Amino acid sequence: MNLYAHYVKRIQDFLIALVVSIVLSPVLFTVSVLVKIKLGSPVIFKQKRPGLNNKVFTLYKFRTMTNKKDKNGVLLPDEDRMTSFGEWLRSTSLDELPELFNILNGSLSIVGPRPQLVKDIVFMSKEQRRRHIVRPGLTGLAQVNGRNNINWDEKFEYDLEYIGNITFINDWKIMLKTVLKVFCKEGINTEGLATSEDLGDYLLRLGRITEEEYTAGLEKSKVLINR
Structure with missing residues (x-):
């Protein structure tokens, strides 16, 4: 890791996130109110990563x-719970704005491998887990x-490429490209799916793991989440 990656990057992240949070505070407030009206509580979605x-x-x-469930109390599939308003939030990337607070508290960087x-982590190889030697990012090379x-294979290639060359110039290139991607609304979801495909599902679909390995991986992930 170079001087920028070790020291400057974190300071830069904090300052940028602080300024953006202040500037976009009216947007954050407005979106919060709209989510409350259209989707109810809680306004903020929290997830372990x-x-x-x-x-x-x-x-x-x-x-x-939404939190729509079937008659047995099980959450319906993503495509049945997604609303037009929710799709709009995702297409504009406004749903990501609360992650600014993750950047401020140090759990996220602006640029890094996407958490x-x-x-998913239980299905990663040892080499793929190297993506976690740096802070995950709001955006990244992938x-x-x-x-x-x-x-997923392409995502990991980009993640490992990034952690091997963390520089001031590369980070700013990624940030500027991210702004363009947001305006173009590109690559929001995996083609044919309401949301992105989990790694375990991807490996199972391609026959790289068995049903038994898939089930065991999910059980292991529950232990990690509940720690």
Whole structure:
């Protein structure tokens, strides 16, 4: 790790997030009110994600789906709980704004490997887990090269490429490209799915793991989440 990655990057992240949070405070307030009216409480969606050195942290987003359940009390599939308002929040990336507070508290960086689900980490190889030797990011190299519309193998390649070359110039290139991607609304979801595909589902679909390995991985992830 170079001087920028060790010291400057964190200071830069904090200052940028602080300024953006203040400037966009009216937007944050307005979106909060709209989410409350259209989707109800809670306004903020919280989810456990693996971060720096595999330490699990709580990621904050604006809620985009309802809590609709079937007659047995089980949550309906994502596509049945997603609303047009929620789709709009995702397409504009406004649902990501609360992650500014993750950047302020140090659990996220502005640029880094995108934090995946806890249940994804149990299916990663040792090499792929190297992505966690740095803080995860609000955006990253994979996000400006396809976001959720590239496969998992490509995501990991971009993540590992990034952690091997963390520089001031590269970070700013990614941040500027991210702004363009947001305006173009590219790669929001995996093609054919309401949301992105989990790693375990991806590996199972391709036959890289068995049903037994998939089930065991999900059980292991529950232990990590409840720690």
